[in-house]
Amino acid sequence: MNMTTTPAPPVSMIDPAVLPTGNGATLEARTVAAWFAEHQILDDISLAMPANSVTAIIGPSGCGKSTFLRVLNRMHELVPKSSLAGEVLLDGADVYGIGVRPAETRRHIGMVFQKPNPFPTMTIRENVLSGLKLAGIKNEGSNDDLVERCLDQAGLWREVKDRLGSAGGALSGGQQQRLCIARALAVSPRVLLMDEPCSALDPTSTLRIEETIRDIVGSVTIVIVTHNMQQAARVSDYTAFFLGDEGRPGTVVEFGPTSELFTAPNDPRTEDYINGRFG
Amino acid sequence: MLVAVTTLPDGVAAPVRRRIVASPTRADRAFQALVIGAAWSVLAILGLIFLFLFMEAWPALHQAGWSFLVRFQWFPDLTPPVFGVAALLVGTLVIALVALAIALPVAVGSALYVNEYAPRWLARPLVTMIDLLAAIPSLIYGMWGLYWLSPRLNGTSRWLTDHLGFIPIFHTSRRVFGSSMFVCGIVVALMILPIIASVTREVFAQVPRTTCEGALALGGTRWGMVRRVILPFGRSGMVGAAMLGLGRALGETIAVALILSINFQITPHILEPGGGSVAAHIANQFPEAGLAGRKALVAAGLVLFVVTLIVNMVARVVVNRSRSSRGLVD
Ligand SMILES: Nc1ncnc2c1ncn2[C@@H]1O[C@H](COP(=O)(O)OP(=O)(O)OP(=O)(O)O)[C@@H](O)[C@H]1O
Numbered sequence: 001m002n003m004t005t006t007p008a009p010p011v012s013m014i015d016p017a018v019l020p021t022g023n024g025a026t027l028e029a030r031t032v033a034a035w036f037a038e039h040q041i042l043d044d045i046s047l048a049m050p051a052n053s054v055t056a057i058i059g060p061s062g063c064g065k066s067t068f069l070r071v072l073n074r075m076h077e078l079v080p081k082s083s084l085a086g087e088v089l090l091d092g093a094d095v096y097g098i099g100v101r102p103a104e105t106r107r108h109i110g111m112v113f114q115k116p117n118p119f120p121t122m123t124i125r126e127n128v129l130s131g132l133k134l135a136g137i138k139n140e141g142s143n144d145d146l147v148e149r150c151l152d153q154a155g156l157w158r159e160v161k162d163r164l165g166s167a168g169g170a171l172s173g174g175q176q177q178r179l180c181i182a183r184a185l186a187v188s189p190r191v192l193l194m195d196e197p198c199s200a201l202d203p204t205s206t207l208r209i210e211e212t213i214r215d216i217v218g219s220v221t222i223v224i225v226t227h228n229m230q231q232a233a234r235v236s237d238y239t240a241f242f243l244g245d246e247g248r249p250g251t252v253v254e255f256g257p258t259s260e261l262f263t264a265p266n267d268p269r270t271e272d273y274i275n276g277r278f279g
Numbered sequence: 280m281l282v283a284v285t286t287l288p289d290g291v292a293a294p295v296r297r298r299i300v301a302s303p304t305r306a307d308r309a310f311q312a313l314v315i316g317a318a319w320s321v322l323a324i325l326g327l328i329f330l331f332l333f334m335e336a337w338p339a340l341h342q343a344g345w346s347f348l349v350r351f352q353w354f355p356d357l358t359p360p361v362f363g364v365a366a367l368l369v370g371t372l373v374i375a376l377v378a379l380a381i382a383l384p385v386a387v388g389s390a391l392y393v394n395e396y397a398p399r400w401l402a403r404p405l406v407t408m409i410d411l412l413a414a415i416p417s418l419i420y421g422m423w424g425l426y427w428l429s430p431r432l433n434g435t436s437r438w439l440t441d442h443l444g445f446i447p448i449f450h451t452s453r454r455v456f457g458s459s460m461f462v463c464g465i466v467v468a469l470m471i472l473p474i475i476a477s478v479t480r481e482v483f484a485q486v487p488r489t490t491c492e493g494a495l496a497l498g499g500t501r502w503g504m505v506r507r508v509i510l511p512f513g514r515s516g517m518v519g520a521a522m523l524g525l526g527r528a529l530g531e532t533i534a535v536a537l538i539l540s541i542n543f544q545i546t547p548h549i550l551e552p553g554g555g556s557v558a559a560h561i562a563n564q565f566p567e568a569g570l571a572g573r574k575a576l577v578a579a580g581l582v583l584f585v586v587t588l589i590v591n592m593v594a595r596v597v598v599n600r601s602r603s604s605r606g607l608v609d
Pocket residue numbers: 036041059060061062063064065066067068079
């Protein structure tokens with residue numbers, strides 16, 4: 001690992017006054033391995049994702065990037081017969097520790113899925129507030145403010161402010177994905193995991209979401225899986241390259257500041273991958 | 280070309296639409312005839328039943344007029360005859376509603392348990408067992424209800440009337456229980472449980488997995504996910520399932536005929552012996568009825584048929600709508 005520099009203070013493009021008070025947390029995976037039944041998917045993954053930074057995870061299809069994200073916020077265990085090894089530390093505390101509730105962990109480590117999945121039976125406003133209801137959290141301030149703040153952070157406020165009462169499913173794909181980001185932000189997560197959040201979106205929506213990522217990284221640590229090298233280069237501070245050969249579980253080949261990994265990779269396989277020579 | 284051509288220039292003939300003819304093979308044609316015949320014969324049978332009921336019932340209906348729907352005595356052989364289905368119809372509805380009130384929560388609970396909570400090795404056998412309830416003959420339910428369940432429910436009935444007697448349906452004037460609409464309702468609930476459970480299970484299973492995961496990923500508990508995502512999603516499906524169950528419950532005959540002692544009174548007190556049921560009454564009376572009596576009973580059957588048909592049709596519409604509307608959400 002060639003991680004030496006600390007991340008530069010992130011540049012927030014929106015008024016700091018509207019940022020939530022909560023800050024991002026560091027997230028660290030230690031010797032993580034994961035299985036589906038007897039099939040090992042990940043092996044010996046150790047990554048430290050610094051607070052308030054964007055870490056991109058790249059790698060060929062099927063090498064276990066999604067599985068890794070789902071290990072981080074305890075979604076992996078929802079799959080029957082799945083198992084794992086290692087530790088995941090959120091600000092130093094193991095999220096798999098005894099007595100830690102998975103729901104609690106997931107609240108602190110939010111997730112945006114590859115395919116937008118707003119709740120179809122809820123309005124836009126209800127979608128944003130759904131996390132509070134689902135987790136049974138009391139909102140200290142006013143719900144209106146929270147809805148506006150989260151939609152604004154997700155870059156959706158101006159487009160939907162006049163139709164907060166219409167169905168969440170009635171938005172375009174890009175808008176739905178930003179709604180899902182707003183929804184995830186509403187519970188003030190410390191970390192936000194994004195699994196190819198732009199893969200179903202057009203270039204404009206993609207750029208919009210990348211902007212959003214840069215906007216919110218001041219208040220939340222972001223881990224993003226992407227197949228788009230330009231996107232990884234544009235949006236992330238650190239990049240991890242995952243690789244798993246046929247029959248061999250995925251591991252981290254290289255992890256470091258994005259600028260170094262893309263310009264001067266240490267491992268020839270990394271260079272091959274980012275130059276599109278395989279995967 | 281950027282400009283859409285809407286008019287053809289002179290001298291150019293407008294395109295003639297071709298008829299596309301695909302001549303089916305002989306086997307195709309034979310099979311088609313067969314399935315068309317099968318489909319229409321079902322409709323024809325339905326129509327014939329309706330016609331039969333209507334023609335048989337007509338003299339009685341004509342004689343009684345609208346009073347048929349509001350009277351509650353049943354003396355079709357008197358001169359002049361006095362008969363009506365009011366008490367029977369109300370009793371039928373009361374039994375069906377009691378059954379529904381018991382079966383719906385149990386069915387929804389079992390559907391949620393099987394879909395969301397049960398370990399896989401248990402889920403399948405559980406579904407099979409619930410479905411098996413539908414395979415038990417009605418007569419068995421009736422005998423079991425009469426000889427086994429009814430006496431054992433006396434304690435429950437007593438407790439209900441002692442503690443909740445201020446609610447009219449649990450009120451009893453004499454402290455005699457059994458052979459009541461309450462017992463019938465419980466037995467019928469068991470009979471309609473499988474259909475409601477399987478429809479709600481299917482509806483709940485249609486909630487996309489990613490939507491459920493979205494709820495969990497927000498820090499939702501399993502109960503939060505069920506309450507905020509799955510139940511709202513399945514609401515119209517549950518309504519439809521309930522109405523399908525209601526349709527079944529309305530027509531339930533033998534079990535009710537065995538258990539209930541029909542007394543031609545409209546009473547809200549479901550714990551007391553007595554009450555009414557159109558289907559059970561017909562089953563009880565038909566063998567001994569005279570000519571006029573039979574016509575009157577057929578007329579009662581016709582009323583039941585119409586009510587059940589309406590409930591079932593509404594149920595189908597609701598279930599289908601909840602199915603197809605899910606297709607639009609994505
Ligand atoms: N629920 C599951 N049960 C069994 N195997 C699974 C399951 N989900 C994923 N896998 C397997 O785990 C491996 C890693 O899958 P994963 O989805 O993590 O890959 P990925 O790196 O995210 O790929 P992609 O870039 O295509 O999204 C794959 O070989 C896949 O077949």
